[in-house]
Amino acid sequence: MPPMRRKGDLPEKVCAQCGRPFAWRKKWERVWDEVRYCSDRCRAEARTARRRDTAEG
Template sequence: MRRKADLPEKVCAQCGRPFAWRKKWERVWEDVRYCSDRCRAEAKRGRPATDGEHG
């Protein structure tokens, strides 16, 4: 078992916050760019992330 601190991290392309690897992303980790569905949807709409709003 790995500790959470030992998991790889990336920075969200939409909001700029760091996020850690998840088991469901095991096969597609190289392609993951966003920390959440909300950030992914906002990026598709072309909306910039705003401070204080995060799902």
């Protein structure tokens, strides 16, 4: 079993939608390079913003 890690030692990213920092989660272990948003809410808001931008243009 690997040694325990402290939350402060986990890698962090900044959410592309809200700009808040968020830490690595076990469920993101295999896709951490692809994770861009801190939550489902931010991902949904980014989608609606993208649709709104393409509809205006």
